[in-house]
Amino acid sequence: MTQHRRSRPSGSELPLDEAYDTALLDLDGVVYEGGAAIEHAVESLGTARFTGMRLAYVTNNASRTPQTVAAHLTELGVPADPADVITSAQAVARLIADQVPAGARVLTVGGEGLYEALREQGLTPVDSADDDPAAVVQGYGGPGLTWGRFAEASYAVARGVPWFASNTDLTIPSGRGIAPGNGAAVEVVRIATGAEPQVAGKPQPPMHRETIIRTGAERPLVVGDRLDTDIEGAYNGGVDSLLVLTGVTDAAALLAAPPQHRPAYVSADLRGLLEPHPVVGEDGRCGGWTAAAQDGRLVLEGDGTAVDGLRALCAAAWTRAGGGRCELDAGKALARLGM
Known part of the structure; x- marks a missing residue:
């Protein structure tokens, strides 16, 4: 079509x-x-x-690994293997790998799914703007992400380090209602830096x-x-x-x-x-x-x-x-x- x-x-x-x-x-x-x-x-x-x-x-959702998602689906009665799960973390990791040297350090703000996807592409996740990252990436990391993580991303992006986002969904559904999504976290860094990220997730x-x-x-x-x-x-x-x-x-x-x-x-x-x-x-x-x-x-x-x-x-x-x-x-x- x-x-x-x-x-x-x-x-x-x-x-x-x-x-x-x-x-x-x-x-x-x-x-x-x-x-x-x-x-x-x-x-x-x-x-x-x-x-x-x-x-x-x-x-x-870039926070969970394919293994975790597949296990959840199987528990619900929908048998799935990790290979059946494709995440925006995997998409953004490939996007970054196409633009930085092999093994490059990537300042990572997100959950375990994002860290695993970067390692799968041969990249090295780091946590500080002072680690000389070749890229910055944000993905949904749940309520455990602290304000300091957004600050580290902002410091690096303000210095001109290429910035990537797994997705920019402003909200995410939860069992208790609608919660802020990765797009809300991306807005924090955008406001601090005036920069625009390359986005990998749907609908891109x-x-x-x-x-x-x-x-x-x-x-x-x-x-x-x-x-x-x-x-x-x-x-x-x-x-x-x-x-x-x-x-x-x-x-x-x-x-x-x-x-x-x-x-x-x-x-x-x-x-x-x-x-x-x-x-x-x-x-x-x-x-x-x-x-x-x-x-x-x-x-x-x-x-x-x-x-x-x-x-x-x-x-x-x-x-x-x-x-x-x-x-x-x-x-x-x-x-x-x-x-």
């Missing part, structure tokens, strides 16, 4: 687990939330694996490159819950995507999405990976629903499943918005769908 201005969701006569060889799955909000499996995730992924689809888990191309290198996928399908990371990352990589509504993105945000945030497919949860997807007509028809833009709002008529109604609304909204965001009132139409 190449980038284009999508005006409606795509259809697929085959179930998606047969139409694509590899699912590139986000974790938080897709497979689990707060450490517990999301409803239908374990069964759906088991079925997809049984039918021959490769499952790869692609996460912007280095993450997609890392994923393809490690999986060898020929017909990948990105599966995620965030428009600005998962879906935009698929758009930037020129591949199709499936949005599931079990995480951050709600129906209203999907309708308002600009072109780079419009998924090829949409489903309520990971069961959508196992199903064909209906063709959505240019006239806003899907299943038993018809959607249209009238008098500044989206109007929905007919009957059928809620997700088919949402697909029809996407066609009406994205067609009207063209290359921008849809500003039409969708409140009554979404209320009819229980969304």
Whole structure:
């Protein structure tokens, strides 16, 4: 698939687990939330694996090692090997290794996953700006990171040392709610230095490159819950995507999405990976629903499943918005769908 201005969701006569060889799955909000499996995730992924689809888990969280993530997935009932897990730590480590001498010292602010990824690339993590680092890298390290770690990064970046970030997600979901993500920590160093980092994680191309290198996928399908990371990352990589509504993105945000945030497919949860997807007509028809833009709002008529109604609304909204965001009132139409 190449980038284009999508005006409606795509259809697929085959179930998606047969139409694509590899699912590139986000974790938080897709497979689990707060450490517990999301409803239908374990069964759906088991079925997809049984039918021959490769499952790869692609996460912007750079704090945990692939071994830790794989063990967590296996504990939830989703058997996984460390090789099935691709992290933004691995992507940023490769990005740095391409630009500094072999064995170079890298001032590292993050968790064990970032340290391990750097060592895998033959780089040497250090903790001080006085260790003469060739690069500075930040990755999510959890609540244990102290203010002094950000100060060390700022000292080095201010001296002109190249600066890298695993990702710039401002928030991260937790079992207690939404917490500050690595992007918030990156802002601390940006404010102190006025510099801009090179970013590796979703939606940037280095993450997609890392994923393809490690999986060898020929017909990948990105599966995620965030428009600005998962879906935009698929758009930037020129591949199709499936949005599931079990995480951050709600129906209203999907309708308002600009072109780079419009998924090829949409489903309520990971069961959508196992199903064909209906063709959505240019006239806003899907299943038993018809959607249209009238008098500044989206109007929905007919009957059928809620997700088919949402697909029809996407066609009406994205067609009207063209290359921008849809500003039409969708409140009554979404209320009819229980969304």
